[in-house]
């Protein structure tokens with residue numbers, strides 16, 4: 001007997017799964033195994049996400065809304081000077097006892113980002129810049145854990161778009177900003193900020209130029225791309241002298 005259904009329609013129908021068919025398929029043992037694998041993979045991704053968000057303050061918890069009533073402030077500085085300061089303070093002459101920077105983090109950065117493989121010196125600012133400017137830096141960040149707070153962007157660290165800060169101070173004008181913050185917080189009669197040596201907080205272009213000397217424009221531009229938000233959000237000038 002000749003079928004009255006057009007062959008293409010028939011083929012189409014046979015590919016359409018019925019609801020019953022789908023359930024039956026789901027329940028067969030072999031497929032169950034695959035579903036579990038898929039489920040396990042989803043949970044793994046979710047878990048990694050949770051680990052990541054523990055370190056990166058993209059979201060924050062404030063269940064009773066009490067954060068609203070607090071006086072909240074943070075102090076920013078020129079993003080590149082901040083990175084130089086973090087590099088010096090953590091890798092060059094760490095004044096605190098934090099051996100993990102030198103013995104775990106620095107070797108991890110060198111292994112992945114050192115350009116000259118025959119160079120055996122300890123971590124150089126160039127290695128650090130290449131790590132920070134890499135769009136895939138998060139893989140190492142996860143290994144480094146909480147220690148990255150010294151060099152993640154202010155946007156990631158302080159969530160300025162989610163939290164309404166009472167004051168955002170600047171390191172460059174700390175002499176004025178520190179007393180102002182204490183006064184605004186209403187604690188200036190209880191504490192005072194230590195005297196700041198003259199000129200120590202001012203932006204030092206010579207220092208910035210010296211640190212970036214010999215680092216490729218490509219690497220500096222990638223670094224700028226990552227920290228551009230911090231430059232723009234807090235009124236810092238784009239360092240054209242390094243980028244062009």
Ligand SMILES: *[C@@H]1O[C@H](CO)[C@@H](O)[C@H](O)[C@H]1NC(C)=O
Pocket residue numbers: 116117118119120
């Ligand atoms: C790589 O490092 C070695 C050891 O410091 C040095 O002798 C060599 O000139 C460097 N090569 C380049 C291309 O910079």
Ligand SMILES: *[C@@H]1O[C@H](CO)[C@@H](O)[C@H](O)[C@H]1NC(C)=O
Pocket residue numbers: 199200204206207210
């Ligand atoms: C700026 O940095 C350079 C190089 O590190 C240093 O020699 C100079 O004393 C610094 N200037 C000030 C005003 O601190």
